[in-house]
Amino acid sequence: MGLTPVLWGQITDGEAKLRKQNSDTIQGWKKGGVIALNLAQTSLTNWAAGGQNSFAVNGLFSGFSNFKNEKTVWDNSLDMGYGLLKQGKNSDYMKTDDKFDFLSKYGRQAFNDFYYAALVNFKTQMTVGKDYAKDTAKISNFLAPAFLIGAIGMDYKPNSYFSAFLAPLTGKITIVNDQQLANAGAFGVTPATYDNLGNLLHKGEKSKSELGGYIRLIYSKNDFKYEIFKGVSFTSKLDLFSNYLKKPQNIDISWETQIAFKVNKYISANINTHLLYDDDIAIAIDSNNDGITDKSGPRVQFKEILGVGFSYKL
Numbered sequence: 001m002g003l004t005p006v007l008w009g010q011i012t013d014g015e016a017k018l019r020k021q022n023s024d025t026i027q028g029w030k031k032g033g034v035i036a037l038n039l040a041q042t043s044l045t046n047w048a049a050g051g052q053n054s055f056a057v058n059g060l061f062s063g064f065s066n067f068k069n070e071k072t073v074w075d076n077s078l079d080m081g082y083g084l085l086k087q088g089k090n091s092d093y094m095k096t097d098d099k100f101d102f103l104s105k106y107g108r109q110a111f112n113d114f115y116y117a118a119l120v121n122f123k124t125q126m127t128v129g130k131d132y133a134k135d136t137a138k139i140s141n142f143l144a145p146a147f148l149i150g151a152i153g154m155d156y157k158p159n160s161y162f163s164a165f166l167a168p169l170t171g172k173i174t175i176v177n178d179q180q181l182a183n184a185g186a187f188g189v190t191p192a193t194y195d196n197l198g199n200l201l202h203k204g205e206k207s208k209s210e211l212g213g214y215i216r217l218i219y220s221k222n223d224f225k226y227e228i229f230k231g232v233s234f235t236s237k238l239d240l241f242s243n244y245l246k247k248p249q250n251i252d253i254s255w256e257t258q259i260a261f262k263v264n265k266y267i268s269a270n271i272n273t274h275l276l277y278d279d280d281i282a283i284a285i286d287s288n289n290d291g292i293t294d295k296s297g298p299r300v301q302f303k304e305i306l307g308v309g310f311s312y313k314l
Contacts (some may be wrong), residue, residue: 011184027070031061058083058097065314073107073115073157074234076305082126094132098125105165107155115164117155119216123147145187149213150242163218170214174280175207182206186307188280212248215240231262243279250279250298269308276301285289 040056054122067074083097089172100125102122124147153167176182176189182204185191192204220235239254256277261269283299 004101017176020179027068028196029065029067033061033066033314034311035311035314036062036311038307039107047159051246052088052089054085054166055086056083056096058309060311064314066166071109073105073109073155075103075105075107077101077132095127095129098129099228100124100126101200105155107157110154113156113158114156115166117151117153119149119167121149121153121166131199138178138180139186140260141181144176146175146177148173148175149214153214153237163216165214165216167214167216170212170241172210172212172214172243173207176204177206179203179206188282190277210241210243211239211245212243214242233260234258251277253277263308266310266312267308270306272303272307274301274303274305 081099107117151167151170183192
């Protein structure tokens with residue numbers, strides 16, 4: 001049987017690249033990025049063991065533009081990714097990856113390695129997302145969801161590869177700019193209300209605002225210059241958010257880790273993991289596998305990708 005894994009993990013690589021810069025010596029603007037493309041294909045003709053043809057493509061762009069002088073640090077990063085998979089002659093292309101992640105963080109030195117800092121982070125996807133296991137039902141769309149975070153706090157940067165940002169004043173806005181999904185209460189927005197006959201009384205809200213505290217930790221040695229072992233790079237990013245006004249003890253978690261093994265100048269193997277928990281996102285549970293949802297609620301989400309791909313640094 002032919003199996004085609006979709007290979008290429010994603011993390012905020014543009015943001016991670018800034019960690020290799022020597023914070024004591026680099027002044028002015030520092031710009032760069034990476035473009036990556038991964039292809040996988042299986043073709044079977046009269047194959048007695050069975051299987052089906054398949055084709056997969058996955059692309060990535062990750063760039064950064066950072067400024068530094070004696071008192072100021074301004075970090076900007078943009079990460080985009082998109083992937084498609086087709087299995088079998090008559091099947092449609094299925095989306096396997098879809099990411100848009102922009103971050104900007106401005107810091108003014110307070111003392112030593114501490115900076116007064118403000119951060120803006122915007123995340124969304126670019127096309128419709130479907131649950132292919134359930135008759136291609138739509139579960140997401142462009143700006144549905146989108147997440148906007150604005151935070152003010154203190155950034156601790158003792159060296160070029162570690163940062164700890166603590167923001168006691170943080171606003172988080174969740175956008176669901178698709179009325180069908182908003183009516184269903186997707187991603188924690190207030191759902192639509194109906195009468196006893198199923199007639200729509202009030203449409204679902206397309207946004208939700210939260211006020212809370214935010215912590216962002218990054219450790220990155222990912223440029224094969226400041227590597228942890230010969231030919232091995234490591235990046236880990238942890239985001240924590242607590243809503244002051246609703247169940248502050250239930251902390252939203254996003255933890256991404258990437259380990260890369262350098263093959264040569266243009267090829268590397270990658271292991272990527274992403275652990276995610278959002279107390280406002282309900283996950284459907286089918287406990288007895290009968291195709292019927294028994295209950296729903298917040299759950300730990302986890303993604304792991306092992307891949308080999310071509311990449312080119314700008």
